[in-house]
Structures are given as structure tokens and as C-alpha cells.
Amino acid sequence: MTGTRVDRRDVAAPPPSGRDILLLAQIVDLVRTGVANTRPELEQATGLGRTVVNERLREGMDLGVLEEGGTAQAERGRPSRTVRFRSEAGLILSASFADNSVWAAVSDLDGTALLRSTADADVLQGPDVVLPIVHGQFESLLKRVAHGRSVWGVALGLPGPIDFTSGRMVAPPIMHGWDGYDVRGWFRNRYEAPVWVDNDDNLRAFGEWALDQPRDARDLLYVEIGEGIGSGLITGGRVHRGDTGAAGDIGHFRVTDDPTAVCRCGRTGCLAAVASGWGLSRILTAAAERGESPMLADLLARNGHILGLELRDAIAAGDPVTMAAVRRAARFTGLTVGGLVNFANPGTLVLGGTALLGSDVFFETFKAAVLEQAIELAAHDLVIRPSTADFEVGTVGGALLVARRLFRQDALQLWLAAGTPIGSAVRIQQLV
Ligand SMILES: [Zn+2]
Numbered sequence: 001m002t003g004t005r006v007d008r009r010d011v012a013a014p015p016p017s018g019r020d021i022l023l024l025a026q027i028v029d030l031v032r033t034g035v036a037n038t039r040p041e042l043e044q045a046t047g048l049g050r051t052v053v054n055e056r057l058r059e060g061m062d063l064g065v066l067e068e069g070g071t072a073q074a075e076r077g078r079p080s081r082t083v084r085f086r087s088e089a090g091l092i093l094s095a096s097f098a099d100n101s102v103w104a105a106v107s108d109l110d111g112t113a114l115l116r117s118t119a120d121a122d123v124l125q126g127p128d129v130v131l132p133i134v135h136g137q138f139e140s141l142l143k144r145v146a147h148g149r150s151v152w153g154v155a156l157g158l159p160g161p162i163d164f165t166s167g168r169m170v171a172p173p174i175m176h177g178w179d180g181y182d183v184r185g186w187f188r189n190r191y192e193a194p195v196w197v198d199n200d201d202n203l204r205a206f207g208e209w210a211l212d213q214p215r216d217a218r219d220l221l222y223v224e225i226g227e228g229i230g231s232g233l234i235t236g237g238r239v240h241r242g243d244t245g246a247a248g249d250i251g252h253f254r255v256t257d258d259p260t261a262v263c264r265c266g267r268t269g270c271l272a273a274v275a276s277g278w279g280l281s282r283i284l285t286a287a288a289e290r291g292e293s294p295m296l297a298d299l300l301a302r303n304g305h306i307l308g309l310e311l312r313d314a315i316a317a318g319d320p321v322t323m324a325a326v327r328r329a330a331r332f333t334g335l336t337v338g339g340l341v342n343f344a345n346p347g348t349l350v351l352g353g354t355a356l357l358g359s360d361v362f363f364e365t366f367k368a369a370v371l372e373q374a375i376e377l378a379a380h381d382l383v384i385r386p387s388t389a390d391f392e393v394g395t396v397g398g399a400l401l402v403a404r405r406l407f408r409q410d411a412l413q414l415w416l417a418a419g420t421p422i423g424s425a426v427r428i429q430q431l432v
Contacts, residue, residue: 018413023048024056025412028065031085032110032407038072038080057083063419064089087112090152090420091142092402093191095134096200096394097123097159099227099277099308099354102130104137105395106145109152111210111403114145116392123159126177131186151191152421153406155398156183157200159228164245165432167197173252173265184429194421194428196401200394201248202239204387205232207397208350211388218347222387223250223337225329225362226353227277231337233344239401240344250340251276255332271336275329277354281306283325284314293321308354315359323361330365337366338373345378352387405431 026046030036036045042053060066060083069082087110095104102121105113117140121133134156142151160172167184169175184195205222212220220234229251233240241247251272252265263270264278273279284306288296295317299310306314314322341349349370351363367384374382387393405411406421411428415421421428 020056020059021413021416022409023052024059024416025409027053027056028060028085028412028416029407029409031060031066031083037069037082037084039083040080042083059416063416065416065419085109088149091146091149092153092155092399093138093142093151094155094157094203094395094398094402095137096157096203096392096398097121097130098200098394102134102137103392103395104134104141105392105399106138106141107395107399107403109403109406111396111399113395113399115141116395117141118392123175123178126175127181127183127186128177131183135187135190150420150422151193153193153402154187154191154195155203155402156187156195156197157203157394157398158183158197159200159226159230161249162197162199162245164196164198164241167195167429170245188425192422192425194402194405194425196398196405196429198239198241198398198401199230199232199245199248201230201232202241203232203394203397203401204352205234205248205350205397206239206400207393207395208352208387209234209237209348210396210400211393212348218383219344220348220350221337221340221344221346222350222352223333224353225276225333225351229272229276229333231340233346235344235346250336253336255336271332275333277308277311280311280325280329284311284322287321287325293319295319296321312359315361326362327365330362331369334366334369335373338370341370341374341382342378347381347383349382349384350387351384352393 027042030042030045036042039053043050057066065086066083067086069084071079072082087108090109092107095102100120100122101118103118105116107113117137119133119137121130123130160169160175163170168180169178172178183197187195201224205220208222209220222232224230231248231250233248252270254269255271256269256274259268261269261273263273284296287293288300291297295314296306300306303310351366363386370384371379410431414427415424
């Protein structure tokens with residue numbers, strides 16, 4: 001075959017083909033996750049030749065997501081120049097609720113938090129009140145760290161049943177105004193970036209899993225005892241959401257026939273009715289009113305309620321009525337979670353939330369009940385620990401969720417040619 005050699009410098013490079021973008025997506029993913037960061041490593045990991053790897057790397061650098069790094073000493077042969085992922089190319093916003101507050105963070109594209117803040121926010125006030133609070137936090141954080149960089153993705157964790165595909169809550173038992181609310185659209189209108197809304201316990205589970213050092217492949221079950229009770233399960237490094245996103249909603253397991261255990265969901269006998277912050281508050285207030293505990297009666301008279309702070313004081317003082325209620329709550333929770341341990345067989349079980357505040361009586365009773373319920377095979381290597389970073393860990397999980405979703409190969413194919421996910425937000429979100 002004859003032809004004229006064309007000097008490539010004389011013609012504009014053709015736009016990358018679909019296959020080129022697929023290969024680039026693969027290479028960006030390998031560099032980003034640290035699996036390969038030199039040309040020989042990339043050739044080995046992809047099975048591609050040097051020329052193709054170099055062409056794709058050039059495109060990744062033109063798009064601003066990759067750059068040349070330093071020099072790595074190879075085990076054999078010559079040292080190779082490294083390629084690095086530019087985690088500073090864009091920013092991720094994440095927020096997660098905890099009882100009466102919300103944590104917010106700005107992170108780089110690796111999911112590393114650059115700055116965090118917390119603010120008072122009660123989700124029961126509804127989205128029209130609460131979402132502007134979160135937005136205000138994001139804006140004030142961005143003012144301090146954005147330096148002209150754009151937001152590439154947003155994650156929000158909410159305490160309720162979320163259809164992860166649509167990002168909408170579905171029939172939350174107590175969160176009026178949130179049912180079907182388009183949280184995703186609300187933030188997308190402000191940042192034009194893809195938005196993911198997840199159950200906050202899923203995000204905390206993912207954050208706990210990611211913070212476990214060394215990060216390994218162990219499955220992790222996170223259980224939170226706060227105002228309500230929830231859980232999140234990480235299996236094979238992924239959040240287990242189930243078919244419709246309802247997985248992990250354990251607060252309304254029926255654990256007792258006690259007709260006085262009335263839950264705020266409207267049923268009786270739920271785990272949350274006897275073991276959540278809300279449930280304990282109800283039980284201890286009733287005990288105070290019946291005159292069963294002078295200390296609780298005094299706290300109720302002075303403060304008008306028995307909530308977290310009063311509970312902490314009563315535990316610290318060893319009030320017998322309080323201690324019995326807390327031990328009962330911890331035992332019901334531990335027996336329930338022990339059953340979940342048998343079912344899901346996690347390597348790590350993490351207990352988080354306000355149950356841990358001020359004393360280890362809840363944790364130790366919980367742990368004993370889990371081990372009493374769990375079968376030997378599920379229990380013998382099980383690590384049971386309190387949460388590491390507690391509530392802000394939801395922002396860690398949220399940022400990692402966005403980073404993973406943005407740089408999945410099927411997502412990269414949608415936005416790499418444009419160099420930014422902004423503008424492809426809806427299509428990126430729609431990926432299953
Ligand atoms: Zn209930």
C-alpha cells in the first residue's frame with residue numbers, strides 16, 4: 001500500500017473515538033486508584049502498547065485530569081517517569097445530617113477533605129428550611145478553598161429511606177415535606193454538577209470502611225444509634241443498597257411485644273421505640289413522671305426534657321433507672337445486630353451515634369449481646385469497634401461516593417471529551 005506520510009503536527013488531532021475514550025477512562029482509573037502510575041505499569045495493566053498508552057496519556061493531560069509526576073525507580077531496568085492524577089482539578093461537596101446538626105465538607109477529587117464545617121439543622125423542619133442551610137455551608141467553605149475551581153459533584157446523606165436512583169425520599173415515617181422532594185434537582189440547579197442523595201448511614205458506613213487502615217477488602221456493617229436507628233453495609237467495597245435502596249433500615253424491626261413500646265412510626269415494639277435516642281428519652285421521661293427516679297425527676301423539672309445531655313448526666317451519676325434502660329436498649333440492639341452479623345457476615349462491625357456519648361456502658365452491653373447472638377463462624381474474626389470519626393465520617397463517605405461515581409469508566413466516557421462533568425450532570429446521574 002502506498003500513501004503519503006502525513007506529519008501529525010500539520011493537522012489538528014482528530015477527536016478521540018469511542019474506543020479511545022474507553023481506553024483513556026481505563027487509564028485514568030488505574031492512575032487515580034494508584035494501581036498503575038508509570039508507563040510500563042500502565043502497559044502491563046491494560047495490555048496496550050507504548051504508543052497507545054502515550055496517546056491516551058496525552059489526552060488525559062490535555063483534559064487536565066493527569067499530569068507528569070516525578071521519577072520512579074523501577075525494580076528492573078531504567079527508572080520511569082510517573083503519571084499523577086490531578087485531584088485538585090475539581091472539587092466535591094458532601095453533607096450529612098446527624099440528629100440536630102449537619103456536617104459539610106469540600107474535598108478534592110481523591111475524596112480528601114480540604115475543609116469541613118458543622119451547623120445546627122433539624123431535618124424535621126423540612127427541605128425548604130434545611131437545604132438552604134446546607135447550601136450556605138457549602139458556599140462559605142467554597143469561598144475559603146475553591147480558588148476558582150469548579151464543583152464537579154455533590155453528595156448529600158439524609159436520615160431516611162432514599163430511592164438512590166432518583167435521589168428522592170420515599171415515604172419517610174417522620175420527615176414531613178421530604179417525601180418525593182427533588183433534592184438532587186435543588187442542588188443541581190445551583191452547581192450544575194451531578195448530585196447523589198443517599199441514606200446517611202450508607203455514607204457513614206462507606207466513610208468508616210474507607211478510614212479503616214490499612215484499607216482492606218473486609219466487609220463492614222455500620223450501626224448507628226442516634227435519634228433514630230439505622231445501618232449501612234459495605235460488601236466487596238461497595239455500599240449494599242438492595243433493590244430499591246431500602247437496605248439497612250433496621251430501626252423498625254419488631255423486637256418486643258411490650259404494648260407500651262410505642263414508636264414514632266405509629267407501630268409498637270420497634271427497636272427504635274426502646275433503643276433509639278428518641279425512644280430512651282420517651283422511656284426516661286415517663287419514669288421521671290412516675291417518680292421512679294429522683295435524679296430523672298430533678299433533670300426533667302430543671303430542663304423541661306430528658307434528651308442527650310440529661311441522659312449523659314444520668315449515666316455519669318449511675319442513676320439505676322437510666323442504667324437499666326440503657327442496658328436494655330443496648331441489649332435489644334446487640335441481639336438484633338447479632339442476627340444481622342449472622343446474615344451478612346461482616347469482618348468489621350462499627351457502632352456509631354450518640355449512644356457512645358459519655359460512657360461505654362452502651363457499647364460494652366451491645367458488644368456482649370452481638371457475640372451472644374452471633375454464630376461461631378461469623379463471630380470468631382469479627383472486629384467490633386466504636387466509630388472513628390463519628391458524624392463527620394458521613395462527609396468522607398459522600399466525597400468518596402462522588403469520586404467513585406465520577407471516575408467510573410462509564411461516567412468518564414460521558415464527560416472526558418468535555419474535560420469536566422459539568423454539563424453532563426443528568427446523564428452521569430442516570431448511570432445505574
Ligand atoms: Zn417504628
